[in-house]
Structures are given as structure tokens and as C-alpha cells.
Amino acid sequence: VIDTDGDGEVTVSELNKHRWRELVRETQSRILYLAILVAYFVLPSVSRSIFKARMCETFGISVFDATARRSYLVADLDVLCSPDDDEFRGLDAYFWAFFALWPVLVPLAFLALLLWIRPAVRAQRIGPLARACRFLWRDYDPRLLFWEVVDLGRKLFLASLVLFIQTDDGSSKLLRLVVASLLSALYLAVLALSRPFKRDDDLYLACTANLLLACCFISGTVIQLCESADDMCKTLVGFESARGASEFVVVLTVAMLIASLLVVLFKTVSAVRMPTVRLTSSGRPPVLELSPECHFHGFISHCWGTGQDQTHTVVRQLQLLLPGVRIWLDVDNLDDVGRLEEAVADAMTFLVFLSAGYFRSFNCRRELYAALASNRPFIPIFEADVAKGGASIEALKAECRENCVEAAPAAYPNYSGPGEMLARVFEEAAPIVWVRVNAFQLESLKAVALRMLLHSPFYASRPAELADGVMVPGQAGPVAFSGPVTILVCRGNVGVLDLSELVKTAAGEGRGSTASAEAVTAVVIRDAEEALEGANAAPLSGHVVLLLYLNEKTFLDPGGAVARLVQVAMDRRIAVVLVHEQDPSFGGVPFRNFFQQTPRVLLQQPYKLFNTVAVPLYPAPEHRTVSLRLILTSMGAVPCDAGPLQRRWQLLRRRIAVARLVRRRPAEPQQIVQP
Numbered sequence: 001v002i003d004t005d006g007d008g009e010v011t012v013s014e015l016n017k018h019r020w021r022e023l024v025r026e027t028q029s030r031i032l033y034l035a036i037l038v039a040y041f042v043l044p045s046v047s048r049s050i051f052k053a054r055m056c057e058t059f060g061i062s063v064f065d066a067t068a069r070r071s072y073l074v075a076d077l078d079v080l081c082s083p084d085d086d087e088f089r090g091l092d093a094y095f096w097a098f099f100a101l102w103p104v105l106v107p108l109a110f111l112a113l114l115l116w117i118r119p120a121v122r123a124q125r126i127g128p129l130a131r132a133c134r135f136l137w138r139d140y141d142p143r144l145l146f147w148e149v150v151d152l153g154r155k156l157f158l159a160s161l162v163l164f165i166q167t168d169d170g171s172s173k174l175l176r177l178v179v180a181s182l183l184s185a186l187y188l189a190v191l192a193l194s195r196p197f198k199r200d201d202d203l204y205l206a207c208t209a210n211l212l213l214a215c216c217f218i219s220g221t222v223i224q225l226c227e228s229a230d231d232m233c234k235t236l237v238g239f240e241s242a243r244g245a246s247e248f249v250v251v252l253t254v255a256m257l258i259a260s261l262l263v264v265l266f267k268t269v270s271a272v273r274m275p276t277v278r279l280t281s282s283g284r285p286p287v288l289e290l291s292p293e294c295h296f297h298g299f300i301s302h303c304w305g306t307g308q309d310q311t312h313t314v315v316r317q318l319q320l321l322l323p324g325v326r327i328w329l330d331v332d333n334l335d336d337v338g339r340l341e342e343a344v345a346d347a348m349t350f351l352v353f354l355s356a357g358y359f360r361s362f363n364c365r366r367e368l369y370a371a372l373a374s375n376r377p378f379i380p381i382f383e384a385d386v387a388k389g390g391a392s393i394e395a396l397k398a399e400c401r402e403n404c405v406e407a408a409p410a411a412y413p414n415y416s417g418p419g420e421m422l423a424r425v426f427e428e429a430a431p432i433v434w435v436r437v438n439a440f441q442l443e444s445l446k447a448v449a450l451r452m453l454l455h456s457p458f459y460a461s462r463p464a465e466l467a468d469g470v471m472v473p474g475q476a477g478p479v480a481f482s483g484p485v486t487i488l489v490c491r492g493n494v495g496v497l498d499l500s501e502l503v504k505t506a507a508g509e510g511r512g513s514t515a516s517a518e519a520v521t522a523v524v525i526r527d528a529e530e531a532l533e534g535a536n537a538a539p540l541s542g543h544v545v546l547l548l549y550l551n552e553k554t555f556l557d558p559g560g561a562v563a564r565l566v567q568v569a570m571d572r573r574i575a576v577v578l579v580h581e582q583d584p585s586f587g588g589v590p591f592r593n594f595f596q597q598t599p600r601v602l603l604q605q606p607y608k609l610f611n612t613v614a615v616p617l618y619p620a621p622e623h624r625t626v627s628l629r630l631i632l633t634s635m636g637a638v639p640c641d642a643g644p645l646q647r648r649w650q651l652l653r654r655r656i657a658v659a660r661l662v663r664r665r666p667a668e669p670q671q672i673v674q675p
Helices: 012-052 086-122 128-132 147-159 175-194 200-228 230-237 242-273 304-321 337-345 362-374 393-403 418-427 438-454 496-506 513-521 528-533 558-571 591-597 621-634 644-663
Strands: 056-060 069-073 296-301 347-354 378-383 432-434 485-489 523-527 543-550 575-581 615-617
Touching: 012 086, 012 128, 012 147, 086 128, 086 147, 147 175, 175 200, 200 230, 200 242, 230 242, 296 304, 296 337, 296 362, 304 347, 304 378, 304 438, 337 347, 337 362, 347 362, 347 438, 362 418, 378 418, 378 438, 393 418, 432 438, 438 621, 485 496, 485 528, 496 523, 496 543, 496 621, 523 528, 528 558, 543 558, 558 575, 575 621, 615 621
Parallel strands: 296 347, 347 378, 378 432, 485 523, 485 543, 543 575, 575 615
Antiparallel strands: 056 069
């Protein structure tokens, strides 16, 4: 709302005026949308009615002379189709007027409209006019934005203009069918070569529909030949009679319909399962709208020495998950290093990939100052793996305090010092932890995509659509056990008790309150020493697993109780679930350390403890959720939406795992020797 009188306050009158202008603008946009929509849908039927008003049919007028024929208007058989007939001449004038108005001017108006908005659509700056006619162009590649008009012309020709061919007796001749078949085949070839659709499944569906249409015209030609004369049917087509040709055409049509339905079904299922970002609230792809002053959705800033490979992965994966997203990347878009500040201002968001040495880079600091000057939203992405060029948050903050000390930098003369930079990079929003492992990488990318969408102009006025976040078909969803489960834990395994409680809580995730309580109750946590070696221990029930938490203290407990209990569990054919802590503050160490900490007997036959893949446990909330779901899956849980077949398959996998334990069970227990 603008303060129109300049008094520094917005009055009720000014607020009402603003609301009235918004209402008028919204009403005009809706009226324009409805007008375009109605014109688009009624154009084929109105055009066909116009052509039918001039269609004539020939009749014989003498039983003695077969060549004596006369044409009459189909719509009114009292009107003679002849230039000498005054009424027909009057109708002819009306016909050409309506022909110019509907089949000619309306498609041309659509074409002019699409060409007018084409620059804005290609730049992804969607205004009211482009939004009103979105249904005409949203499915097509911006370079072929006008393809709907081309397809509309094809429909008009096949439904209406074809009636101009042999206007008197064309319905009983072959020429119309031949022309229609040729046009359909030509359009199919152009469609396959130009590939105007954004999505491949739309292209496959359009090609299938046009192939089916061309086959129908060819089948109609066969029937027309066989109905004219039996000898011609046998000579040219190969059927004895018109009946045989008709039966062949019916069978062929049914087969083509079935094949088309199968193709549509397959492509629909593939499109639903396509790993692209969708809105959780609606299941639809997000709208990637750009603000008027920008040409990119994001600018990604990184240090070449420690973050180049990671940022390339981030950008390429985002381009796959968000088709149509534009992210400025140096190897793709950098032409002049002296224009970095302009490139930052040309993007809606500023993605900062934080790795060791980032703040020491002069060009990285130039980009940071430009982002501050342009007031771009910061989306920090944090590389935590030191082996991959990462550093701790505290080390990065110290690096920022040490290097971001320029006084009045050229790109941002109002810079107040490292405190401002720390606030924007680290405190405005929590940095997104970058994890490169499969399902965890997807969670990092989803977090980046969600923050980019939150800052887009389209969702700025529709925050409710992003309230539930985003999802990707096939992502790791909630899982649950199909029966009772007993989780064994070793007291000497530091941290495993807390982890087991998290796992138990996660077992009830994704179900109703009653079902969740039942799922949690079905999971029992027991002390491994009491359950496996206790004299009066209660018998184990349900599916039994031993949870082993791998951290810096694993297998280093006094007396070696953890190693002994792991060996006893494996001797008793109890599956061992390995969980590898990734957070150094909770004892996370590289996996190679465990080969030194673990007793040798557990590394050798018949145990081979680390032949089982360990589930990584990450600290970030979104990654920890995935870790817990993977832990439950390794314990035998199945997705909450799994059907009977998937549950049976999971049961079979569990039995196979037990069979492997039976095969590797030793004849007699071996003595554990501490490393």
C-alpha cells in the first residue's frame, strides 16, 4: 500500500483504494481468462457450423438421365446451390464474413497474443496477460510457445476446412480421406521432429493420438474402396467383400485403442513416479516464476578450490528435480569476471556454498557484498565433510571475521563489518547441510528448492501452498513394523539407549494416533546381556535384532562386553543392525577407525560383521528422519503404504538374512581377543 498523501501514514481511505484497485485488477484478469477460454473451446464447433451452413449435397433429378443432377443446401433443401439463386448468394456473403471472423481472425488473435507474451514467458516473468492465457502455452517449450495455434489449425482443417474439398459429393469420394491421412502423417512427422512439449510423456501421448487418427483415416479409405465395388475391394485391398474389410478395420481400431491406452497408462505412471519436486499440499509441480528484474532463480557462490565439484552437483541435480529452474553457475554463465556484481543482482536468491577457504576468496567476498547491496535472500549450504573440503561452522565463522573486514567495498559502500555478514550468512537462516549420499542428498536438495520457492513472487502471496513443504516421488517415507519387534542394546555401547528410544518413536510415525501407539508398544527394548546371558531371562519374542551404535567408543568398553554380546547374538542367528554416527560432537569418526577398534574375530569368517552396510546417522533434522527410517527398514519395517506383496517380499528378505546367519554360524564359539 502506497502513502499517496505523503504524510507518512496509511489511512483507511488509502487502504480501501488499494483494495479496490486490486479487486478491479483481479476482476479484469478473470474476465480476460474466461473470454480466451470460451473462444478457444467454442472455436471448433462454431467453425464447423459455419462450414456446414454452406455445405451442399447433389441429387439426381431424372430417372432417364443419370448425369442430370442438382445441388441443394444441406441446412435447407429449398435453397439451390447455384450462383443464380438469390438466397444462396445472400448466404454466401454471410458465410465469408463469419469465416473471416472465426476460423481466421480468432486463431490469428491467439497467435498474436502468444507472440506478444513470448519474451516475458521465456524470461519467466509472468504478467497478468500471460497468466490469463497460461493454458495455451504452459505445456510447451518457450521456443515453440505458439504450437497450440498450429495444433488448432490442424483441428480446424480436419473438422471444417476439409468440407471445402468436393463440396457437392465429397462425402462419398476418397479425396477427403486421402488429404486428411496425408495431413495427419505430415503433422505427426513435424511433431516428432520439433518436440514442442516440455514433458516427454505429453509428446508421446500427442504422437500416439495422431498416429491413431492417421490409422483411422486410412481405415476409412479401405472401407470406402470396398463399399464402392466388390471386385475393386478384392483387387486393391485383398478382401472378398466389404464385410471382411469392415471386420478388419474394427479389429485394427480396437487393437490401436488398447495399445494407446497402455501407452497412456505407462506414461501416466512414469510421470507420477518421476523424481521431480512436487508440492506436498497438492502433489503438483511448483510454479517457477521470476521477478520482473531478474533472469535467474538463484546465483550460486562457491570457492573453486574446495566447493567446485559439490556446487556443480547441486546445480545439476536441482535442474533435474526442478525442470525449468535457472541457476547462475560460473562454468555455464560466466563471461566476464568483472561483471560478477551484475550477475548477483540478476538472480532472485543468493546460494552460498560454505567450504574451507570460502571467505578468503576475494571474488567470493565480491559476490557476498553484491548480494548484501541487492538485498538478495541468502540460502547457505554447508559442507561438513572435512575430507571433501568442508569445515566446522565455528571455523567458518572465524574465517568470516578474519577476512570480511573491507571498509566500504565498491559493491556495498554501507557495509558495517563482519557482524553484518555473520548475521546474513549464519543467523538469518540455518545453513543446509550438504550430504552427498543418495536419500540424504535428496533431502538437502529439497531444502534448497523449498527456500528458493519461498522467495519467489508467485508463492509470496500464496504461502499456504508451501506450508507442508515439498516432496519427491519415491523418497523415503514413513515405515512401520508388521509385527512385534525386540531391539537388544548393550549397556557398554555408549549412546545406544538414546538411539533405541528414537528408533522406537519413529516406528509409530505416519499412522493415526491409535495405530502409532500400537506400533510403539509392539517395539520392545531389552538389555542384550540380560536377554542373551541371563539365567532367568524371559524368552525373546517377535522379530529380534541387535542395535549396534558405531562411534569413537564402540568396542572400547572395559571387559569387552559389547564385542562378546555381538558375537553371542550372531551365534544365535540374531540380525545385527549397524548405525554409524556422523556428528563429531557425538563421537562420530571415519568408518576406517572401526577396523582398528573391532576385535579381529568379528572381522573374519564366519562373522564378517562389516559385511552388513551401516546406516549413517546425520545430525540435521531432515537427514536424521531419513536415517531413522532406514534403520527401521534394516530391522524389517516396510513403508506404511505398502501392499501385501511388498510386505511378503520384506518377510522373504528377512528369512534370507537369517539363512545367511545360519550358514556362517560357527561350530563352536571363538575366543574374542581385544585389539
